[in-house]
Amino acid sequence: MSRWLTLFCSLLLISGCAAYATHQFDNVFGTQDPANRVSDVSDEDSAFYNEQVRPILDSRCVSCHACYDAPCQLKFTASDGIERGGSKELVYDGTRLLASSPTRLFIDAKSTDEWRSKGFHPVLNEREQSPSANLQGSLLYRAIALRKTQGDFTQPVLPDSYDFSLARDQQCVSIEEYQQFEQDYPNWGMPYGLPALSADEYDVLTRWLAKGGKMPEAKPLPVKLQQQVALWESRLNGDDLKGQLVSRYIYEHLYLYSLYLGDREFDDGKEIRFQLVRSKTPPGEPIDRIATRRPYDPPGVDRVYYRLWADPEVKVQKNHIPMQLNEARYARWQSYFYTDDYEVTRDPGYAPEVATNPFKAFREIPAHGRYRFLLDHSQKTIMSFIKGPVCRGQVAVNVINEQFWVYFIDPELIYNKGSADYLEDQAQNLDLPAIGSSNTLSPASWVTFSDQQKSYLSAKAALIEKEVGVGGKVPLDLSLIWDGDGNNDNAALTIFRHFDNASVVKGMVGQHPKTAWVIDYPLLERIHYLLVAGFDVYGNVGHQLVTRLYMDFLRMEGEMNFLLLLPKEDRETVRKYWYRDANQTIKDYIFSDYIKVNRQTQIDYVTDDHQSELYEKLREKLTAVLDHGYDLEQSKLTAKQRKALYKLQAVRGGGLVYLPNVATILVTQQGVPLEVISLIHNKAHANISSLLDEEAARLPDEDGVTLVKGVLGDYPNVLMQVEESELIDWADQVGSLKTKEDYSALLDSFGIRRTHPNFWFVSDAIGNLNKLDRPRESGILDYNRLENR
Incomplete structure (x- = not known):
């Protein structure tokens, strides 16, 4: 009782002091x-x-x-x-x-x-x-x-x-x-x-x-840019049902993006960015933004207009998803959504049981076109769940491995009309957690989602047994994998997890990962509606928990798709390695019959390490479209320096455990900024199926690092400055770490701690080089994860 009385008195004292201070200021x-x-x-x-x-x-x-x-x-x-x-x-x-x-x-x-x-x-x-x-x-x-x-x-x-x-x-x-x-x-x-x-x-x-902290109003858009805005808004606001449904689909997937129009337009040296918003008012009138929790919540008006709103915020890398709107992209969108002869007969409305499930809301738009649209910018599609509302995303990202590669099913091979309609019919029954609003109070709803997912995977396995492999319509080999049509570098992605945030980059970056995903259309769509469109950062604990649990299903499905390319006798062994020490419930799910496919791969393997060989076969297949922007070969480092970094990248375990998630290193030449490299700590786990005790699954002896050119990671944990002449010694010192004291000594030599007098010089130099390296994608880095050690 006395404790509560003391607290009450303290609150009275504080409120009294604030009231007194207010009175003093007012006087x-x-x-x-x-x-x-x-x-x-x-x-x-x-x-x-x-x-x-x-x-x-x-x-x-x-x-x-x-x-x-x-x-x-x-x-x-x-x-x-x-x-x-x-x-x-x-x-x-x-x-x-x-x-x-x-x-x-x-x-x-x-x-x-x-x-x-x-x-x-x-x-x-x-x-x-x-x-x-x-x-x-x-x-x-x-x-x-x-x-x-x-x-x-x-x-x-x-x-x-x-x-x-x-x-x-x-x-x-x-x-x-x-x-x-x-x-x-x-x-x-x-x-x-x-x-x-x-x-x-x-x-x-x-x-x-x-002088009053005066800040000017934004200047009017240049006339040329106003004309571009008018053109795109006219395209997005047709009066026919088909056009309105297609525009709604585009909006629900691009509403977080930073959109750039036509040729580059600048305001005071900065590119002008736009966001696609829902408005109560039509083009030509001031935007009256519709404010709802989710992009598909009821708008409260009879007609929604999709408008381009000039974004006045400075570019911040952690939530910047850039997309260029130009005539080439518009032509592709037209081919995706208007080439097929189909009719839209009704407005699906915004009832939660429909709007939260894209397979219901957009059923009348052919699945092939929807998948093509998402594949066209698949890095951004995946990136949105990293860079969207989740600036602090442990709930979302502790469901993925530290580093893995992602590939996609070829839309032309697998999505013939019959199989597409079949999967669509099944996905109609896959409701997503957002159907429970933002106040999901019982995690028991997960059981319902689990049963639905089991039914879907069972049906999917039956379809694969029928149509894929020897005797089927589709071969079970590398022809299943989308090759980016020979020109799209979104065909292979690398995802890095950095504890409570993550990065999605193009290409097969780093060494062979423990796991990989192969994503098809229903899986890609559900990832977006689970973690982006349907996720409410202001939701309650139940909503966030069920979202996290559901993502387990999607990860396992992507992994299962990848495993189909391996010999069938390997699949269970690999799965067991991926899920060492997982609890029995997870094992029962992973190894149950409904996600087993008894079809043999038609890929010819010539080595004993089938998974590594598969990775290299995929690399060869995608050679024409692989992005190499993060390769050390693209840097200004010498061959000897790169060799030292590759040697470091081969180190496993030991003192690597003391490294932070992301280290951003400025390489200088006699003090002049030369290059930026990033060191990513890939933390090993026996499995990643644990929701609350991730540390118990850690396997630090299997930890590794990835080193890349440029800034990778939006939240650096430590900044370092290394003279080019000392880079090889730096790499040797990192690779030789054994104790916490060794890491502290590394920082004494090369670290730019929070307290370092050169902190802002190094910070500015990294920002400048990042902008030169990736003018469109780069932005201000976030320092809320900087360590103090």
């Missing part, structure tokens, strides 16, 4: 009102913001303040995010029993006043607009001033008083509470746990904030 600077910030922005102020202020915010603030996992939901990616301010509410909460209200920037509120009503507090002064008030009443200024007062770091590893864990208690204080915060956390100024701003950077931000 000195007037009452808070967003309207106080409304004023004209002169050309001089606009130029100052765009040329001097915005680059500092992008390079020093956005790395920690972007996406849903931005501390206190404070986003510096756009002026609207800064005006919105911060919130005490968490987006990522794996314990909530009820779904929370979404707070998506640009979607769930249309004005600063609306954000204030949702509990967001300002970080810029909203009282009297004077230099003194603008500084004292600005959380942003007080935060950088607190960091300046703290001075330089005096030790390489910061003390435990700094909390860098993702689940840390966030101190999301308002300006009225900041004086107490400064006393309680004198070392928590911004940038938090990183070197302070330079004197020039601090001066620029201070001058900007003293």
Whole structure:
């Protein structure tokens, strides 16, 4: 009882202090009102913001303040995010029993006043607009001033008083509470746990904030770009049922993408990006965005219009999915959706039992066309579940291995009309977890999904037995695998998992993986509707849990498809190796009759290592379309240096266990940035079927690393700087790690820890080289996973 009384009194004291501070601020600077910030922005102020202020915010603030996992939901990616301010509410909460209200920037509120009503507090002064008030009443200024007062770091590893864990208690204080915060956390100024701003950077931000933190409105689109927007919006908003259903299908798959129109158009040196949105208003009128949790939720209007909205946010790599909309792509879309002679007879509507299942909603669009559409950009299709709403995705990605390759079934070979219709009929019965809304309270619903999946796999196995292999219509050999039509580099992908996030890149990157997937249309579609369109980051714990459990089915199905290419006598042995020490329930599922196919592969093997031989046969088949952008041969390193890195890539186990998930290394030549390489720690597991105790399945003696040219991974865990002349020694030192102390010594020699005085130089150099290397795909990296050791 006394503990609760003490807590109650503390809360009263805190609220009392905040009320007193509010009263003091009001007395000195007037009452808070967003309207106080409304004023004209002169050309001089606009130029100052765009040329001097915005680059500092992008390079020093956005790395920690972007996406849903931005501390206190404070986003510096756009002026609207800064005006919105911060919130005490968490987006990522794996314990909530009820779904929370979404707070998506640009979607769930249309004005600063609306954000204030949702509990967001300002970080810029909203009282009297004077230099003194603008500084004292600005959380942003007080935060950088607190960091300046703290001075330089005096030790390489910061003390435990700094909390860098993702689940840390966030101190999301308002300006009225900041004086107490400064006393309680004198070392928590911004940038938090990183070197302070330079004197020039601090001066620029201070001058900007003293004048009111003015940010200009976005300029009108160039006329040529307006014409492109009008053209594409006319294409996406036809009046016939077929056109409306096709546009709905396109929207539900591309709504997270950054779309680029026609030739490259620039605004102040930056490419203008668009998002495809649902609007209540037709083309030619201002967009009135339809705000729903999911892209297929009922829109609340009789007619939905698909519009191109200019995205004002700075490009952040972790959620950037770029796609060029040009005439070549439009011609392909026309061939996918309009070549076949079919009729759309009805609007499927938005009832949950239909809208959550794409095989029901889009039944009248031929499956062949839908599959072709997804294959055309399959890397992005898969990438969306990594780069979509899941900025902190352990629930989603602990269901996949650390590194594996992905291939696709050839749409021309397997999707003749009979087999396509058969699989479609079966998939009609495959409801997805989103049918239970965002408040799934009972994980027992997983049993229903499990039974449905068993029925589907049994039917699929029967179809394969009938149509594939000796005596069937389709040979069971490499002709099953899509070759990208000889020109599409989406035919082979590599997926890397980095604990709670992942990367999807083109090509067969790294050494032979433990597992691989072969994906067909129903599997690809379900991955999207499970983890992208149907996943609600604001959903309750049950929704997130059932989503994770369902993904187990999809992983196993992709693996099963791959195993069919191996001799049938190998399949069970390989499966057992993949699922060592799995619990009996998982084993019963994996080795049950309904996912067994008693058809022998028609691939001729000449070695004893059939899986490795299969990988090389696939590499040979796809040679013409394999992407080599991450190959070390593409780098500026010498042959000797590359040999040392390949030697390191052959190391297994030992001290590799102490490496972080992702290390981003700047290679310099006499201090001048030369190249970036990435080291990916591939953690081995006996199996990945455990939901809650992943560590128990770890096999550190089987760990390995992948080394690539350029930036791979959107969330580096450590930055390093290595002189080109020392690169071979660096590789030897990494490969010789044995203890935690050895890794610490490696960082002493090459690490650019959070406290390193060269941190921002290395950070900027990596960003610049990343942009030069991949101008379209690159963006600002996220530093919320940087370690402190």
